Amino acid sequence: MRANFSAAFCLGLIVLGGCQTIEYGPLSGEITPIYGYQETPTREGEYILLVRALGGTPETVHFMWDRRAQELCGAEYQKTLYRAERPTTSYGYYGGAPGNMVLEGFLHCGAAAAEAPATAATPAPAGS
Amino acid sequence: MKLLPALVLGSLVIGCATVEPIPNKRPLTTESIQSIGKVKVAASENNRGVEKSWFMTDSSAAGAQYGLLGALVTGVMDAIMNAGPSKRAQQAANEIAELVPADALNVSLITALQGQVPAADAVTTGISINEVGMSQKMLAPKPVNDVVEVSTSYTLSEDASAFRMIANVSYQSSKLTYATPYKFKGSVPKGQLTGPLYTNTFTYQSAQLPIPTLTADLKTRLAASIQDSYKTETGAPPAPDSQDGKALAKELEAARDEKLTKDEIAIFLTRNWLNDGGALLKREIENAHSFVAKFLVQDLNSSAVPSVTGKDELLETASNGRTVRRVGAGPEAGSYASAPGNLTSFTTYGNASAISKVSAEKIQKLSASRTKSTSSKKKKT
Numbered sequence: 034m035r036a037n038f039s040a041a042f043c044l045g046l047i048v049l050g051g052c053q054t055i056e057y058g059p060l061s062g063e064i065t066p067i068y069g070y071q072e073t074p075t076r077e078g079e080y081i082l083l084v085r086a087l088g089g090t091p092e093t094v095h096f097m098w099d100r101r102a103q104e105l106c107g108a109e110y111q112k113t114l115y116r117a118e119r120p121t122t123s124y125g126y127y128g129g130a131p132g133n134m135v136l137e138g139f140l141h142c143g144a145a146a147a148e149a150p151a152t153a154a155t156p157a158p159a160g161s
Numbered sequence: 162m163k164l165l166p167a168l169v170l171g172s173l174v175i176g177c178a179t180v181e182p183i184p185n186k187r188p189l190t191t192e193s194i195q196s197i198g199k200v201k202v203a204a205s206e207n208n209r210g211v212e213k214s215w216f217m218t219d220s221s222a223a224g225a226q227y228g229l230l231g232a233l234v235t236g237v238m239d240a241i242m243n244a245g246p247s248k249r250a251q252q253a254a255n256e257i258a259e260l261v262p263a264d265a266l267n268v269s270l271i272t273a274l275q276g277q278v279p280a281a282d283a284v285t286t287g288i289s290i291n292e293v294g295m296s297q298k299m300l301a302p303k304p305v306n307d308v309v310e311v312s313t314s315y316t317l318s319e320d321a322s323a324f325r326m327i328a329n330v331s332y333q334s335s336k337l338t339y340a341t342p343y344k345f346k347g348s349v350p351k352g353q354l355t356g357p358l359y360t361n362t363f364t365y366q367s368a369q370l371p372i373p374t375l376t377a378d379l380k381t382r383l384a385a386s387i388q389d390s391y392k393t394e395t396g397a398p399p400a401p402d403s404q405d406g407k408a409l410a411k412e413l414e415a416a417r418d419e420k421l422t423k424d425e426i427a428i429f430l431t432r433n434w435l436n437d438g439g440a441l442l443k444r445e446i447e448n449a450h451s452f453v454a455k456f457l458v459q460d461l462n463s464s465a466v467p468s469v470t471g472k473d474e475l476l477e478t479a480s481n482g483r484t485v486r487r488v489g490a491g492p493e494a495g496s497y498a499s500a501p502g503n504l505t506s507f508t509t510y511g512n513a514s515a516i517s518k519v520s521a522e523k524i525q526k527l528s529a530s531r532t533k534s535t536s537s538k539k540k541k542t
Contacts, residue, residue: 073472095505113502114503115498115504119509127223131216135507136504152261
């Protein structure tokens with residue numbers, strides 16, 4: 034009886050372990066998080082921050098980007114997003130579907146605006 | 162018993178065949194830059210115009226397990242599922258082509274490139290543009306020596322909330338040969354032994370249009386627009402039992418629900434791009450071409466060798482948040498990307514794109530004339 038209980042307990046652990054997911058964490062971790070982040074330092078206090086989501090809503094992906102930014106920089110930081118997309122994934126012979134949401138941008142810790150190497154008077158964007 | 166050595170040998174061969182990742186970009190060397198000096202730029206005439214992307218559905222895998230009958234059923238299902246999005250994408254491309262035809266894209270690109278030609282008396286160093294022309298690659302597909310060739314593509318996203326331009330640039334010389342700047346563990350791969358001296362890609366993403374919210378009025382307009390898109394050439398709706406009739410019924414049913422799909426959003430946003438004679442789209446196209454022209458000249462004069470493990474470099478930040486960066490990592494390392502600030506929604510570009518009827522006819526004509534000239538050349542020889 035005791036042996037059966039132990040076996041069932043172990044099996045339960047294995048099953049639960051297999052299903053283990055975390056909501057938020059690094060993309061390089063052992064468990065793939067629903068909202069995974071990855072940052073690449075560029076200079077002191079500056080990063081390229083990427084969040085990849087396995088599901089969820091666009092708002093939550095933005096929230097998670099800010100969450101990681103706060104963890105890296107504290108309350109004050111400047112963000113310049115440059116990529117918000119769902120790259121196409123292929124299936125079957127010719128099928129395609131939107132992939133996971135990816136949000137990426139430059140993160141500059143501190144209150145002051147990010148100092149760009151060169152600033153140009155780019156024409157106003159459409160829709161602005 | 163003989164299987165094991167075969168497997169070992171096989172895995173060794175596969176191991177040897179692994180290609181080391183390198184960036185797609187081919188930068189010029191300092192010597193090449195000095196040697197090239199003044200150069201002609203030729204824009205490849207764009208024949209496709211602004212394309213409208215969409216997602217193509219494939220359920221053949223599900224039907225395959227039921228044999229021929231399953232394949233037939235899923236084939237019909239796919240045709241019905243894909244009919245609506247494909248039709249609407251083509252309709253969007255048609256609407257765009259009326260106001261912004263492919264010729265307008267070509268003129269705009271040429272104008273932007275001409276803007277980079279220095280004054281006749283200007284003192285220049287390195288590479289500068291001295292002439293801008295256009296070529297029709299469908300008739301003369303071979304690369305032209307000693308000319309910087311620029312080919313472009315323009316796509317509206319699945320929901321038409323964003324526009325993307327990609328410019329591929331290459332330069333091949335009659336005097337200079339390409340020597341790969343990339344390091345390989347073993348021998349240099351064949352693909353790196355020949356080909357153009359310079360290649361790079363420039364991608365421009367437009368600002369995102371706000372996504373409309375679903376209202377009763379929007380639903381009515383959506384249904385009307387779907388019905389419009391299914392009208393035959395005589396203006397009559399399709400027969401209810403025809404494939405188009407079934408697809409129309411399915412789409413109208415979907416339009417009445419409480420969800421606004423990306424495909425449905427595109428119907429409205431395409432028109433936003435085209436308001437006021439297509440002013441918004443034309444402005445973004447001009448911005449895209451200015452970006453290519455400016456950074457192309459800069460990049461031609463750069464001998465920096467990118468790495469697949471590098472870091473993105475911010476080159477420019479505009480007051481509206483738009484950035485221009487040099488991609489730092491992966492196969493796109495060294496390419497240039499101009500992206501808007503204030504990104505909110507997540508853009509999708511589908512796996513298929515529709516072109517306008519006008520563009521399709523032009524391509525058909527060019528293709529026919531190419532076949533004709535090829536066969537007459539063969540006859541002569």
